[in-house]
Amino acid sequence: MSYKERVVKGITWNFLLLMLSAPIGYLVRVLYANELPKLDVGLFYAVLDFCCMVAIFKDLGLSAALVRFIPKFLHEKRKDLIKSTIISVGLLQTSISLIITLIIIIIAPIIAEYYINNRGQFTGHLDFVVNVLIILSIGYWFQSIMDVISRSILGFQNQKYYGTISFVRVSLILLFSLIFIFLFNIHNALSPTYAYTITPIVLIIIYGHIFIKKIFPNFFREKLIFSKSLVKDLFSYGLPLMFGSASGLILGYLDGICLTYFTGLNAVADYRNVAMPTTLVLSYLASAIHSVLFPMSSELWEKGYKRYIKLALEKISLYTFIIILPMGILTAYFSEIIVKLFFNLQYLSAVPAMRILSFGIIFMSLNRVGFTILNGIGKSFLSIKILYIGAFFNLIFNILLIPKFGTIGASIATTLSYFLMWFLLVKFIYKFLDVNYKKLIKNFVVIIIIGTLSLILLILIMKFLNNVNILLKLIFGIIIYVIIYLAGILLLKIIDFDEILEILNKLRRFK
DSSP: OOHHHHHHHHHHHHHHHHHHHHHHHHHHHHHHHHHSOHHHHHHHHHHHHHHHHHHTTSSTTHHHHHHHHHHHHHHTTOHHHHHHHHHHHHHHHHHHHHHHHHHHHHHHHHHIIIIITTTSTTTTOHHHHHHHHHHHHHHHHHHHHHHHHHHHHHHTTOHHHHTHHHHHHHHHHHHHHHIIIIISOOOSTHHHHHHHHHHHHHHHHHHHHHIIIIIOTTTTTSOOOOOHHHHHHHHHHHHHHHHHHHHHHHHHHHHHHHHHHHTOHHHHHHIIIIIHHHHHGGGHHHHHHHHHHHHHHHHHHHTTOHHHHHHHHHHHHHHHHHHHHHHHHHHHHTHHHHHHHHSOGGGGGGHHHHHHHHHHHHHHHHHHHHHHHHHHTTOHHHHHHHHHHHHHHHHHHHHHHHHHHTHHHHHHHHHHHHHHHHHHHHHHHHHHHOOOHHHHHHHHHHHHHHHHHHHHHHHHHHGGGTTSOHHHHHHHHHHHHHHHHHHHHHHTTOOOHHHHHHHHHHHHTTO
């Protein structure tokens, strides 16, 4: 199979499984919202965010180093070094994770009292909070083992198995959640806690077997070599990657961390179980674009085809905006209906945050395209710089806004940080690629006007559908808006299908 065929099949397979995972993951949120007390949902996500934040530094970038060194040693036909790399990373990572886990267990009562229960919502039940924290931290130790296995599979470039991990993971979480809630009748934070803890254990069994039997059958027969120089190389490669990826991950968990401390667990439930997951659905297009754009931009940059990267960025940004904007507007407009339909009336307080985040995700999607281009042309240090600026900005505004405005403050801070990062990306990308952003922003303004006018017409039409079933109202509303919006886009010739085909044909020549 050629490189091109492997890339195309890998992208298609991963994107298909991503699309299958999305509704299952959303169903998990719906299940928790409807079967668990809201306070318990908030408790679970508060603890989860804390564990995720700590877990950022659990492996010092070593698991990412596997993806770099396994292909290198495969090329050199040194399977003994592949085994040694996996064992070295496994021992180091699980040891570091175990130390972190033990520290969390020891200080769990302090974390529970002064952080998670800062607003006094579980006063008198701190033992329960401590149990959730300890169990979930143990789950993250098992996850560190699974990270080594998954990265090893990716290092062997086996997309067939690697692509299934996310899908199997979210499916197991749903399955175990259903078992604990309905079979064992556990209607509190322990159900998701058990589900998230047991899932990595099952994944280790499944994918550990696959790795040994299917991917690296000679694993136990290969010689094991402990080398200080190898460990040094692993750390030299992994540490910078850890600090780079940490910025993006910190940005993702800051809102939940600050909401837990300043406003309490009900706000965390609104934000982490309803508002953010719903709006993040809009970003899946950007994820698909990333998987295609990164290898393409890297290849074109190495070949000196700067003009085609510029062309691709301009057009992909334009069409991303054309697709994401109406999705954001519809999510914002129908937020209340979405909450009533999939969640329950307790979560109506999540609606304002959801509406604000719907527009923040538009910039997040554009940022994903921009970061992909910067990384593809070898400017990853700028991506890291922008991400840390965004994370710092988000932290400051979270501290300023959340105590007074709660989830609305968190959503404003996040949306503004996404906008700031987009502004910085525009500045740096223009410097390297001379992208015609004036024309692009002019088109953005026209698209926003079309989207706004389409919304006004939708609001007028929806007045005649007041007595219609809530689900039918949502379906009819989406169809009506899309028809009006597309009519405006086509009428003003924002989309040029011949141009799209021409670009694809040009890019195909350089694959």
